[in-house]
Amino acid sequence: MTDGHTPSITLEHISKSFGRVQANRDISLTIRPGRIKALLGENGAGKSTLMSILAGRLQPDGGRILVDGQPVRFASARDAIQASIGMVYQHFMLVDAMTVAENVFLGQEESFFLRPAAMCDVVAELGETVGLPVDPRARISELSMGERQRVEILKLLQRGSRILIFDEPTAVLTPQETEQLFHSFHRLAAQDRAIVFISHKLDEVMSVADEIAILRKGEVVDEVPASEIASPAELAGRMVGREVLLEVEREPMELHQVVLRVQDLGDDTLEEISLEVRHGEVLGVVGVAGNGQRELVETVCGLRRPGRGSVRILGRSWDEFYLARPWRKGLSWIPEDRRGLATCISMDLVDNFLLTTRQGFSSGPWLHREQARKKCETLLREFNVQPPDVTLRARQLSGGNLQKMVLAREFYRLPRLVVAEQPTQGLDIGAIEEVWKLLLGAREEAGVLLVTGDLGEALALSDRIAVMFEGRIMAQFAVDDQEMVDRIGELMAGMRVSPEEAEQAKLLALP
Known part of the structure; x- marks a missing residue:
């Protein structure tokens, strides 16, 4: 093992602009083998841009990259x-219909010379070596999000990657999967690989990082050993x-009328x-991504017609509500897909503001755009x-700033029901x-119907919690029911509670 002093990667005076927006400004960093480096910064600080340059997806306007002391230029991700x-x-780039082994070897010349059984043996051995076991014969569509992430890592390791970059790696993981991922980080570092990860979860950074680099407004403002940070x-x-x-006072409030009632809702998912x-x-609705949360949100927010059962919004049936949906004092949706459903990235911010508020700035056929601009x-x-x-x-804003624009627009509408889907994913602290x-x-x-994969967020904001797994509500309980809170991880992984426990939790959760 190396001493960790010789850099695997050196970034020297990297700069990158997008029009008038300077994403990176004269950045210099070193990435060393056997070390885990966290990259932190507010939204728009330039973290993702810098890592995209290092991964070959973007080219810098100035500066240079050295690999093992030798200058290189990446024209593509393949070069990196x-x-x-x-x-x-x-967002994982896997073929759902193919097996784990097929995905790992996809696009590699040596795959033409290996029998399927030999490919599976190679993947199984690699997974065990680095602490990322996964069934090489399983199809991607059968895997959990944590297992899919392991396949992505194994793909890179099979290609000989010594420097691994992770962008918000725990966003789709259960607590147990997060713990397993960090264990694998340490095993990879012990094998002289360098780990770089972008995260906004500071407790995770404190628990796993060796070094921390902080960006602000496109510049490195701090670089420090994690051991020197007290909290x-x-x-x-x-x-x-x-x-x-990051502490909020969640004072109990007087409850009034039911603004959303979902009863025996069912469909293919x-x-x-x-x-x-x-x-x-x-x-707060919690669960690993892909367990029915999106389908529930899409049904409540009008994108999917309810199959079986019923949905009542603000006292009206689903059909009645969406026949004449009010633009104000109705339902505001903050989608997870801020660059797709929430905004049109090719339009300016005024037009994006008008996407859901146009009725408030119209008189007959006339649109008062100047009033909307102000x-x-x-x-x-x-x-x-x-x-x-x-x-x-919209495409010129960072993900976090675009999310804040969406929030500004939706809260301007004075909603009576807010559906917030992963509202802080990718945002700085x-x-x-x-x-x-x-x-x-x-x-x-x-x-507020809060759908989140961040348990800390759910516990900080929610009065009650509902845990989803494979399209079902596993349990609902008050946030101060500590016994049930302690079991959230198990529930997210599909473990059931007894009928007696479920009924007791339900009774305690009633207003």
Whole structure:
């Protein structure tokens, strides 16, 4: 094993701009073998841009990259892979109909010379060696999100990657899968591989990183050994330049009318889903991605007609509500897909603001765009969207700033029911704090259906919790039912509670 002092990768004075937006400014970093390096920063700080340059997906405007001390230029991701650099993205690039072994060897010349059984043997041995076991004969469609992530890592390792980059790697994992992933990080580092990961979860960074680099407004403002950071609060302060506690006061509120009632909802994915959300509360729906949460949200928000059962929104049936859906004081949806469903990335911010508020700025056939522009400018300032320039295209904003623009638009509509789907995914800790306060504040005028894979978020904001697995509600309980809270990880993995426990938890959760 090396001493960790000779860099595998050296970035020297890297700069990158997108029009008027400077994403990276004169960045210099080293990545060393046998070390786990966390890359932190607020939304728009330039983390993903920098790692995309290192992974060959973008080319820098200035500066250079050295691999093992030799300057290189990556024209594509293939060039980076050939230089032993691989990146695992949040959205996995796997072929669902193929087996694990077939995916691992896909696109590699040596796969033509291996029998399927030999491919499976190679993948099984590799998985055991690095602590990422997965059945090489299983089809991708049969795997959990954590197992799919393992396949992505094995693909890179099979290609000889010595430097592994992870973009928000725990966003789709259960607590148990997260623990297993971090264990594999340490095993990979012990084999002289370098690990770089982008994360906004500071407790995870503190638990696994050896080194921490912090970006702010496209520049490296701090680089420090993790052992020198006393607490996540100190790390948050270094990242955003002010004290951030990520603590919110969730005072119980008086509950009013039911704003959402789902009764025995079922279709090809969902099985007998029943839940209620009242004005004055947050119901948090948790589970690993792909267990029916999206189908539930799409049904409530009008994209899918209910199959069996019923859905009532603000006292009206699903059909009645969507026949004449009010633009204000109705339902506001904050989709997980902020660059697809929530916005049109080729349009400017005013037109994106008008996507769901147009009725408020129209008189007959006339659209008062100047009035909308002024309101949009005000909201961008109030919600701290950076840069607060309404002439920018949505694609020019970072993911976090685009999310804040969506929140500004949807809260302007004064909703009585808010459906928030992964509302802080990819946001920095300062932005998360702002969003949490907004969602809790919304309880004064609305009920909130919060769908999140972040247990910390669910526990901080929710009055009640519902856990989903394979299209079913495994249990519903009050957030102060500690016995059930302790079992969330098991429930997310499909373990059932007894009928007696379920009934007791339900009774305790009643308002």
